[in-house]
Amino acid sequence: MSLAQSDTPTLLAEEFATHALETTFEDLSNDAIAQAKTFILDTIGVGVSGSSAYGAEALITAAAGWGDGTAASIWGRGQRATPGVAALVNAYQVHCQEYDCVHEGAVLHPLATLLPAALACAERDGGVSGRELIVASAVGVNVSAGLGISARSAMSFFRPATAGGFGAVAAVGRLMGLSHEQLVHAFGIQYTQTSGTLQPHIEGSAALPLQVAWNSRAAVQACDLAKAGFPGPSDVFEGTYGYLKLFEGPQPADLTATRNALHGGRWLITELSHKPYPAGRATHGGIEGIQTLMQAGGKPLNASEITSVTIVASPVSFRLCSRPDKPDPSPNYARLCMSYIGAKVLLNGTIDLAHYRGEELTDPRTHDLARRITMVSDEQSDPNSLVPVSVELQSTDGQVRKWRCEQMLASPTRRLTREQHLTKFRRCWEFSAEDLGVERRERLIEMIDDLESLGDVRDITALLSPGSRA
Incomplete structure (x- = not known):
């Protein structure tokens, strides 16, 4: 028209x-x-x-x-x-x-x-x-x-x-x-x-x-x-x-x-x-990167083997989701906290609606891992872009695993399958x-x-x- x-x-x-x-x-x-x-x-x-x-x-x-x-x-x-x-x-x-x-x-x-x-x-x-x-x-x-x-x-x-x-x-x-x-x-x-x-x-x-x-x-x-x-x-x-x-x-x-x-x-x-994932969209690249790197290299890692995770994201992502972890966050604070969300992914392989309720919010293991996760800005000039996103994961055996995406999962060029869509629903x-x-x-x-x-x-x-x- x-x-x-x-x-x-x-x-x-x-x-x-x-x-x-x-x-x-x-x-x-x-x-x-x-x-x-x-x-x-x-x-x-x-x-x-x-x-x-x-x-x-x-x-x-x-x-x-x-x-x-x-x-x-x-x-x-x-x-x-x-x-x-x-x-x-x-x-x-x-x-x-x-x-x-x-x-x-x-x-x-x-x-x-x-x-x-x-x-x-x-x-x-x-x-x-x-x-x-x-x-x-x-x-x-x-x-x-x-x-x-x-x-x-x-x-x-x-x-x-x-x-x-x-x-x-x-x-x-x-x-x-x-x-x-x-x-x-x-x-x-x-x-x-x-x-x-x-x-x-x-x-x-x-x-x-x-x-x-x-x-x-x-x-x-x-x-x-x-x-x-x-x-x-x-x-x-x-x-x-x-x-x-x-x-x-x-x-x-x-x-x-x-x-x-x-x-x-x-x-x-x-x-x-x-x-x-039930989290601020600006965290999704970090989530997918952690999931991918935990399974990469022929030997899946567990949370105890992680020494540090660094997520490099856009300025708007950094501004919205680099907030410091808190030992007793509100659900709304936690959903936009990359370190909290990343810790849950390290522990569970994903982030779920249930992870923002009850004792999950104050779980000591989560907050111990959150201290190992850092988000930094790539200082690009676009004030509204959410990509690219890079993740670097270091483990206790000295390995450094790296991942990068130009488009996040479930974006228009990487749409969810119908089954993934219905599973979420x-x-x-x-x-x-x-x-x-x-x-x-x-x-x-x-x-x-x-x-x-x-x-x-x-x-x-x-x-x-x-x-x-x-």
């Missing part, structure tokens, strides 16, 4: 609105459709597992007093809530374990904000087909990741929350049938609510995924207000006090690739990476706060596989709550 060209500059909000509302299912590439289905299932699975994660119970308890309503499901639980509260809670659950998909070039988790808001509104309003959900997801990712790839400055605000909220508005606005004018207003109203900084990231606070949740709920509110006729500012991206200058400065954003995606059929949803399902059962899980897989034929996505949400019809 191509947008009409004009000699008069068009506001980005207007271009986003046109893209969101005028794109058809037939405009999507086969890969865009396939990846939309893959990551819709992946995001739901991660959100279900987050229902039992740290902070979810407190959020649900507090949110119970934020309005009566039962229009939308809380994934993995029997409770129901207003669409805004459901979007809030489910978005938190999606991002709180650092297991949700990511667009590496944008440094953004686009479906964490988008899908909870879209499904909450679709559940409330009814009649949203699976085909429409696929299109809404694709155009929403083009908006949020489009903003991310335009950035030329190092991230200081938390882009999965800030830019992610605009992608959620695009998806929800399309599903609600907003007019072009209303959707432009909705982007403006979203901007009045946009929030999220990296301070919670530095501190390892559960407020980090809460920022994603705020912006997901804000998208529901923005679209509802716009539909009711409430106006918002229009020059919210390029304006004097617009998003790009205030949130993505000081280097001017370059919108060339963003606009090319809107005009030329580039589907950023095809560029998403899975999270094969099924493992996530096991962590639901309330038992959802194997039958629901397998029915959901089948439903998403044939999503373009689904008449109403409420058939999906019915499988995500034990009290709903199955």
Whole structure:
């Protein structure tokens, strides 16, 4: 689908609105459709597992007093809530374990904000087909990741929350049938609510995924207000006090690739990476390197034989995940601590959702090994790149093993197999706060596989709550 060209500059909000509302299912590439289905299932699975994660119970308890309503499901639980509260809670659950998909070039988790808001509104309003959900997801990712790839400055605000909220508005606005004018207003109203900084990231606070949740709920509110006729500012991206200058400065954003995606059929949803491990994406090269080197050289090593591990990563990876190990970290701190994560991999061969719960967090063996793991920056000039990654492992017998990757596992050029994708999804399902059962899980897989034929996505949400019809 191509947008009409004009000699008069068009506001980005207007271009986003046109893209969101005028794109058809037939405009999507086969890969865009396939990846939309893959990551819709992946995001739901991660959100279900987050229902039992740290902070979810407190959020649900507090949110119970934020309005009566039962229009939308809380994934993995029997409770129901207003669409805004459901979007809030489910978005938190999606991002709180650092297991949700990511667009590496944008440094953004686009479906964490988008899908909870879209499904909450679709559940409330009814009649949203699976085909429409696929299109809404694709155009929403083009908006949020489009903003991310335009950035030329190092991230200081938390882009999965800030830019992610605009992608959620695009998806929800399309599903609600907003007019072009209303959707432009909705982007403006979203901007009045946009929030999220990296301070919670530095501190390892559960407020980090809460920022994603705020912006997901804000998208529901923005679209509802716009539909009711409430106006918002229009020059919210390029304006004097617009998003790009205030949130993505000081280097001017370059919108060339963003606009090319809107005009030329580039589907950023095809560029998403899975999270094969429940940890910050910037740690994944280190994880894979440790796994590979422990098995290399014809003689597998055990953790006691490791004297040191050095991980050389990009400046943004170093900034986000080189934090020092703590003897009693919070789960959110540990998920973004390379030394903690690396120690778990040395001990267990991998990192699992269970490794951020209970006594695992204070395990003395883990923290002894963590002292042997160091992350350093390669000092490259790109402020947003996550690659390359190099790992050097030294063992007690004097061996030095080295590994390097240019693209991390589960990136678009190294996609997970279907079986790896489904193994992750099924493992996530096991962590639901309330038992959802194997039958629901397998029915959901089948439903998403044939999503373009689904008449109403409420058939999906019915499988995500034990009290709903199955």
